[in-house]
Amino acid sequence: MEPILQGIGLILVPYHFFLILVGVLLGVLVGALPGLSSTMAVALLLPFTLQLPPIPAIAMMAALYCAGTFGGSITAILINTPGAPPAVATALDGYPLAQKGEAGRALGIAAVSSVVGGMFSLVVFILAAPLLAKVALSFRPPEYFALSLFGLSMLASISGKSSLRNLIAGAFGVLVSTIGVHLTTGVERFVFGVSEFVEGISFVPVLIGLFAMGELLNQSQRLNEHVERIKSVAIKLPSWAEIVKLRWVMLRSSVIGTFIGILPAEGSTVAAIIGYNEAKRWSKNKSEFGKGAIEGIAGPEAANNAATGGAMVPTLALGIPGSGTTAIILAALMVHGFRPGPYLVQNTPHFVYAIFTAMFLANILFLVIGLPGAKLFARITLVKRQLLWPAVFVFSMIGAYAYHQSVFDVWVMLLAGLLGFVMLRHGFGPAPFVMGLILGRLVEEFWSQSMIIFDNNWFRFFESWIVDLFLFFTLLGFFGPLIFKGINRMVSRMKPEGRVLED
Amino acid sequence: MTTGNAGSTGAKGARRSAPFVHRTDLWITIIILVACAALWFETTRWDTVAAQLSQNVPPTFFPRIILGCIMAMSLYLPFENHFKKKKGADLDEERSNKVVSITFITALALVLIVTLFEWLGTDLSMVLACLLLPILWNERRLWVILPFAILFPLTVRLIFVNGLKVHFLPGLLAPILG
Structure with missing residues (x-):
């Protein structure tokens, strides 16, 4: 109980509270802007937070992450343009309801459902954290190695159309992580005579370049796209009767979202889609879905916000990012001198609880700010691309420079952006690359430490049940889809009538 | 063996005519293989370290494993689009439009x-x-x-x-x- 109170105390400082408020405002604004993702915003925020103490820095990023997910639903409901991918499912019923002249009601339901989902996932984590801390006692370098390897295997299932391309992008990220001096032997690797490479490639400029510059170039192709004007909206909170009607939808979606968020590499977009499908499956008025059903708004919104809280669990407790945004938060933790993983929960529980208190607070704040300010936030879509993206470039350039006050980092940012644009065009996502970059260092470090502990005997890895379990999951992550496909084929061959139906 | 361009998108027609080897992806594979080969060669130029000092994990070990994995995975890239299109997924959707x-x-x-x-x-x-x-x-x-x-x-x-x-x-x- 003491660490929880300590964590709450750390956040309820006026200065920290103010920074969380700023994070929420930025999150809602960024979420409402199509093209500007909360991942990019967190990457751009990273250089600002380097001067801050770790707790407000990470709290601010976590608040932005939470609010960004809700912000995306504002434009999804008002102009049928999801500001962020997790709001895709919200648009399915939110926009039709807005077209019926009930945009305010739709926004109110989205906000309340988001808060319920977000709160639920945080309560689950607060209850689960002590259990994770107990497990943490069994973690040594071999277990960390297996865990990091499992994280890499999850790259295959990150969003995108091709698992293969995700894995290749992730492997390139791992390769980039090997640039610089080898810790065990002091040998310089892939330095090519460039002195700045000796210390390795910094996360910050790479993250900014991949997420912000890549999207800037992408946006340059859409200059002629029409931006829809926002109509005047009066926000309306759902009535008590509506909340009672939606209670099971919200609760079910919160459970789904939290569970999916906890699974490494499964994002809030997946959670929102499943939340929507489940809301429809359990509804008595299935025919209303797609025409403005309130369950169709509450389901995905509760699920996607629950997933943001859930995604922080593997990030903080296991050191495995659940998404692109949490990968950046993970990088920020490392930049601030923390090693995310079981020992973070065990040794600094107050820090973990402080982050979750910040997220809890962010959920309340975006309800307080989001409802009256939704109309204003929605109007930000009217900011012209011609001014918005040059501003993003300036922030990226200065953000990359400010990290080490080095022009070299600005070049790294730009090259990462150009590369990111080309990669994305050919289906190699930036998120797997970043996760590879972050996890690659850990995998090699823990591998070397384990080999020292085991006196180079590989087989001793299998002595630990935790290692065995994670290696099993790793194999499942890499080969699971192939295995399941094979099983499905065998089953379909055993059922000749199935073939007849297919024919 | 047939080859085809990246630009051939579109629902059913494209699904039927998906080439076995995707030309753009073939080029990507060639670029990746050449880059990885060059990087592998670079690893041969690093200082050698005594096995005892490196704890039997030489500095080349990990990068070479990764390079090997990348090269092995990229060999499937030119054929991936063919099989994806059979399942209805279109990898060309993003790149079908020319960069303006x-x-x-x-x-x-x-x-x-x-x-x-x-x-x-x-x-x-x-x-x-x-x-x-x-x-x-x-x-x-x-x-x-x-x-x-x-x-x-x-x-x-x-x-x-x-x-x-x-x-x-x-x-x-x-x-x-x-």
Whole structure:
């Protein structure tokens, strides 16, 4: 109980509270802007937070992450343009309801459902954290190695159309992580005579370049796209009767979202889609879905916000990012001198609880700010691309420079952006690359430490049940889809009538 | 064996005519293989370390494993589109449209701004970015661009220099900024 109170105390400082408020405002604004993702915003925020103490820095990023997910639903409901991918499912019923002249009601339901989902996932984590801390006692370098390897295997299932391309992008990220001096032997690797490479490639400029510059170039192709004007909206909170009607939808979606968020590499977009499908499956008025059903708004919104809280669990407790945004938060933790993983929960529980208190607070704040300010936030879509993206470039350039006050980092940012644009065009996502970059260092470090502990005997890895379990999951992550496909084929061959139906 | 272009998208027709070898992906594979081979060669030029000192995990071990994995995985790339299209997924959706000339011009402008960054200084680089990019992107209202190009960099300067104590390169403004 003491660490929880300590964590709450750390956040309820006026200065920290103010920074969380700023994070929420930025999150809602960024979420409402199509093209500007909360991942990019967190990457751009990273250089600002380097001067801050770790707790407000990470709290601010976590608040932005939470609010960004809700912000995306504002434009999804008002102009049928999801500001962020997790709001895709919200648009399915939110926009039709807005077209019926009930945009305010739709926004109110989205906000309340988001808060319920977000709160639920945080309560689950607060209850689960002590259990994770107990497990943490069994973690040594071999277990960390297996865990990091499992994280890499999850790259295959990150969003995108091709698992293969995700894995290749992730492997390139791992390769980039090997640039610089080898810790065990002091040998310089892939330095090519460039002195700045000796210390390795910094996360910050790479993250900014991949997420912000890549999207800037992408946006340059859409200059002629029409931006829809926002109509005047009066926000309306759902009535008590509506909340009672939606209670099971919200609760079910919160459970789904939290569970999916906890699974490494499964994002809030997946959670929102499943939340929507489940809301429809359990509804008595299935025919209303797609025409403005309130369950169709509450389901995905509760699920996607629950997933943001859930995604922080593997990030903080296991050191495995659940998404692109949490990968950046993970990088920020490392930049601030923390090693995310079981020992973070065990040794600094107050820090973990402080982050979750910040997220809890962010959920309340975006309800307080989001409802009256939704109309204003929605109007930000009217900011012209011609001014918005040059501003993003300036922030990226200065953000990359400010990290080490080095022009070299600005070049790294730009090259990462150009590369990111080309990669994305050919289906190699930036998120797997970043996760590879972050996890690659850990995998090699823990591998070397384990080999020292085991006196180079590989087989001793299998002595630990935790290692065995994670290696099993790793194999499942890499080969699971192939295995399941094979099983499905065998089953379909055993059922000749199935073939007849297919024919 | 047939080959085809990246641009062949479209629902059922495209699904039927999906080439076995995707030409663009073949080129990507060749580029990846050549790059990985060059990097592998680079690993042969690193200093050798005694096995005892390296704890039997030489510095080349991990990068070579990764390079090997990348090369092995990339061999499937040229055929992936064929099998994906059979399942209804289209990997060409993003790249079916040609990159428009303004994207290349924007990329060149960004390279130019970063090249001039040290010489111009941080402040003037920001001003240049705020002037050049909107003009390139067809914004012609000077009464919008000019205040933006002055006020926005000033705000950024206030946040970073005064708030976060970051040292900005003076560049051409050195005589003024001191």
